[in-house]
Amino acid sequence: MATASRSIIADAAPPDVAARLLAWYDAHHRDLPWRVPPAELKRGVRPDPYHVWLSEIMLQQTTVEAVKPYFRDFLAKWPDVQALAAAPAEDVMRAWAGLGYYSRARNLKACANLVATLPDGFPDTEDGLRALPGIGAYTAAAIAAIAFGRPAAVVDGNVERVTARLFDIRTPLPEAKPEIRERVAELVPADRPGDFAQAMMDLGATICTPKRPRCMLCPLRADCRAILSGDPELLPLKAPKADRPKRRGVAYVAVRADGAVLMRTRPEKGLLGGMTEVPSSGWDGGRAAPNGRDDPPFPADWRRAGTIAHVFTHFSLDLDVFRADVGPAEAPPGHRWVAARDVAGEALPTVMKKAIEAAIPGATRKQRTTANRGTI
DNA sequence: GATTCGTGGCC
DNA sequence: TGGCCAAGAAT
Numbered sequence: 421m422a423t424a425s426r427s428i429i430a431d432a433a434p435p436d437v438a439a440r441l442l443a444w445y446d447a448h449h450r451d452l453p454w455r456v457p458p459a460e461l462k463r464g465v466r467p468d469p470y471h472v473w474l475s476e477i478m479l480q481q482t483t484v485e486a487v488k489p490y491f492r493d494f495l496a497k498w499p500d501v502q503a504l505a506a507a508p509a510e511d512v513m514r515a516w517a518g519l520g521y522y523s524r525a526r527n528l529k530a531c532a533n534l535v536a537t538l539p540d541g542f543p544d545t546e547d548g549l550r551a552l553p554g555i556g557a558y559t560a561a562a563i564a565a566i567a568f569g570r571p572a573a574v575v576d577g578n579v580e581r582v583t584a585r586l587f588d589i590r591t592p593l594p595e596a597k598p599e600i601r602e603r604v605a606e607l608v609p610a611d612r613p614g615d616f617a618q619a620m621m622d623l624g625a626t627i628c629t630p631k632r633p634r635c636m637l638c639p640l641r642a643d644c645r646a647i648l649s650g651d652p653e654l655l656p657l658k659a660p661k662a663d664r665p666k667r668r669g670v671a672y673v674a675v676r677a678d679g680a681v682l683m684r685t686r687p688e689k690g691l692l693g694g695m696t697e698v699p700s701s702g703w704d705g706g707r708a709a710p711n712g713r714d715d716p717p718f719p720a721d722w723r724r725a726g727t728i729a730h731v732f733t734h735f736s737l738d739l740d741v742f743r744a745d746v747g748p749a750e751a752p753p754g755h756r757w758v759a760a761r762d763v764a765g766e767a768l769p770t771v772m773k774k775a776i777e778a779a780i781p782g783a784t785r786k787q788r789t790t791a792n793r794g795t796i
Numbered sequence: 797g798a799t800t801c802g803t804g805g806c807c
Numbered sequence: 808t809g810g811c812c813a814a815g816a817a818t
Contacts, residue, residue: 482802521803523801649797662798690801695799731802771802
C-alpha cells in the first residue's frame with residue numbers, strides 16, 4: 421500500500437528535504453569571513469557580490485582554511501572591484517602567491533577589469549556570470565544563488581557527494597554529473613536558494629564527509645537512500661585517476677655579494693604561469709639527475725645546496741638546487757637581480773620558495789621593512 | 797571527454 | 808609514506 425501510493429514517482433525525494441536542511445543550517449552553519457549568516461540575511465542584509473565572487477574564485481579546489489588569510493588580505497588591499505581593476509597585475513600575482521592554480525589570479529584580474537566597466541557591476545544571472553573569465557558552471561550558479569538569490573543548482577564536490585548518497589546514485593563521476601544536477605535542481609527551494617547551496621556544502625564539509633560520515637548527526641538521515649541500501653562512505657563512485665609520474669630538474673640560485681638573487685618571470689600560460697622563478701632546467705622526466713653543466717644561467721662555481729621535493733597535481737618533482745656566490749654582474753637576458761629585502765615580496769610559488777630556502781635559509785621569510793613598518 | 801593546472805592537511 | 812581530498816575552469 422505504501423509502496424503503491426508512491427509508485428508513480430518512486431524515486432522522488434520527500435518535499436521537505438530542503439526545509440529540513442535549512443533548519444539545520446540555521447542552527448549549525450559555519451561562520452566564514454565572506455558569508456552573510458542566515459539571521460542577517462533574514463534581516464535584509466545583502467551579500468556584497470564582490471565578496472561572494474572573490475571568495476568563490478579562491479575556494480575553487482582550495483580549502484576554507486587556506487583561503488581565509490588570502491581573502492582578508494585581498495579585501496584589505498582592494499576593497500572593491502574598482503580597486504582590484506586599478507591594481508597592477510603583478511601586485512595581484514604577488515598577493516596570490518602560495519594559493520596555487522595561478523591562472524585563477526590572471527582570470528580574477530581580467531574579470532575585475534571587465535566588471536569595473538559595467539555600469540551595474542557584476543551580472544546578476546547565471547548566464548551573465550558564466551560568460552566572465554574564471555567563472556564556470558559551479559561558480560556562476562554559486563554567485564547567482566548566494567549574491568543574487570537566483571534558484572540555481574549549485575553543484576560542487578560536496579554537493580556531488582551529498583546528492584550521490586541521498587539518492588544512492590551508483591553511476592561513477594564524472595558520468596553522474598548530469599543526473600546529480602537534475603536531482604539538485606529539483607531540491608532547490610524558491611525562497612532561500614543561496615542558503616540552500618551553502619547548507620549543502622556545509623553538510624558535505626562537516627557531516628557528509630568523504631571518510632567516516634557522521635550519519636548519526638545528519639538532518640537528512642531519514643531521507644538518505646545510501647544508508648538503507650549500503651554504505652554511504654562508498655559513494656560517490658569515481659573513475660580511476662591517472663597515475664602521477666616523477667620528474668626531476670635542477671634549479672640555480674645565484675647570490676650576489678650584496679645578497680641579491682637572480683630571478684626571472686615564467687611565461688604567462690602553463691604551469692606557474694606569470695610567477696617568479698629562479699633559473700632552472702626543464703622538468704622533464706627523461707633527464708637524468710643533475711648533469712646540470714649545460715643548464716646554469718652562466719658559468720660559475722655551482723655547488724649543490726640540496727634537493728627539494730614538491731608534488732603538483734599531475735607530477736611529483738625532485739628539484740636539485742645549486743647555489744653560486746658571484747660578484748657584480750649584468751643579469752642575463754630575461755633575468756633580473758632581486759634585492760635581498762625584496763625576495764620575500766616576489767610572486768614566488770611554493771616550489772620556488774622551497775628551492776630558494778634550500779640555498780639561502782630565511783631568504784623568503786616575510787619581514788618588516790622600512791616600507792611597511794611606518795605606514796598605515 | 798580527457799588533460800592541465802598548486803598546495804597543504806589528513807590518515 | 809603516499810594517496811586522497813578541497814566551494815573547478817580552461818582547453
